[in-house]
Amino acid sequence: MRTFGLSEFLFILDAARWTVALSMIAFAGGAIGGLIIALSKTSDNRALQLLSGGFIQIFQGTPLLLQLFLVFFGAPVLGMNINPWIAAGVALILNTSAFLGEIWRGCIQAVPSGQWEAAQALSLPYVARMKYVILPQAFKIALAPTVGYMVQVIKGTSLAAIIGFAEVTRSGQIINNATFQPLIVFSVVAGIYFVLCWPLSLLAARIERKQAVALAR
């Protein structure tokens, strides 16, 4: 039987790059999707509002694990060949889009109404109004919660282990099955996530504190 040594540790650590890669894909895709959702939800178009609202309700009202399963087991039904990489990527992007969309909707609506009115008074068309007036201000408000949400994205990638994607959690399982030393194995796994997530949590808290000070002035 193997015991937990340096090579086992490196095996798990090596898988961290897949966790990071999957997180980045989910975040990048989710940011694009989230922006579309947030803009639809804040638009004047009733159909777009309903559509984005339904999207958010469905993805925030069902477990991420089930979303992952639906993509993973649903794609072959639609005649697509799919591997855990794509399934995990697609499910995480959709889920992240819904959550970031809802966060950013709040930030867009938090921009004082005087700014909207000023932009309208200057007769700026929609794109210019959003691009030059609303979104830059919403961005500042959104920074802290977005960085905070990145932590959720990284943690969410762990579920890809259940459909067999070999990221940190899955590698931990594999090593645990070989060594039967769950205490040390899962401590290492948890430690890797902590090292990835904690700096982001601290950063989010720091941005929030700074902005609170700026607002108090």
Added chain:
Amino acid sequence: MNYTFQFDAVFAAWPLLLKGTWNTIELSMMAMFFGLIVAVVCAWGKTGGPRPLRWIINAYIELIRNTPFLVQLYFFFFALPALGLRWSAHTAALVAMVINLGAYATEIIRAGIESIPRGQIEAGLALNLKAHKIFRHVILKPALRTVYPALTSQFILLMLSSAVVSAISADDLTSVAANLQSQTFRSFEIYIVVTVIYLALALAFSALFRVIYQRTLDYPAGR
């Protein structure tokens, strides 16, 4: 797309699905109940406790909030038994959920407690209320009222993430789905139905929380 959906096999198994749904409800409600107790105690410790206690509570919160629930679950199910603690998948799942929710809810309730104006607590002192009465009536209740929306959406998130406990086969709704799937091979149909059940549960819980608010925390109707 040449795929025929066959939901018969899924609906034929409705007693199993019902049982699984009930298990998920029970597990979630117990986790919410005990998680809330953990959170109130920790929030009290964090806002008024001695420094070492505050330090320990902080470490607990940061550890839980910066690691995935699945890893925590594996830790409680695989690692702790290695230390001699024997428990079933169900108990391990419940403990993991309580510990997880406790950390998130502590931060939410702490924020509520810190929003209570100092003058209100001084008013309580001036009325000669005992410390525990001040905490309960002057601090905790208004704090819960303030953070109620954040707290209940955390509860619903917990109910949804309870699907993850199927990874250790803790007989919840998702575990039932996984078993059905391996017997009938109608995975897509099963997961569609189960996802809809979770959506219904999320809506039902948020309706329940609205009623609970009106019954327990809301201000009495105006004259």
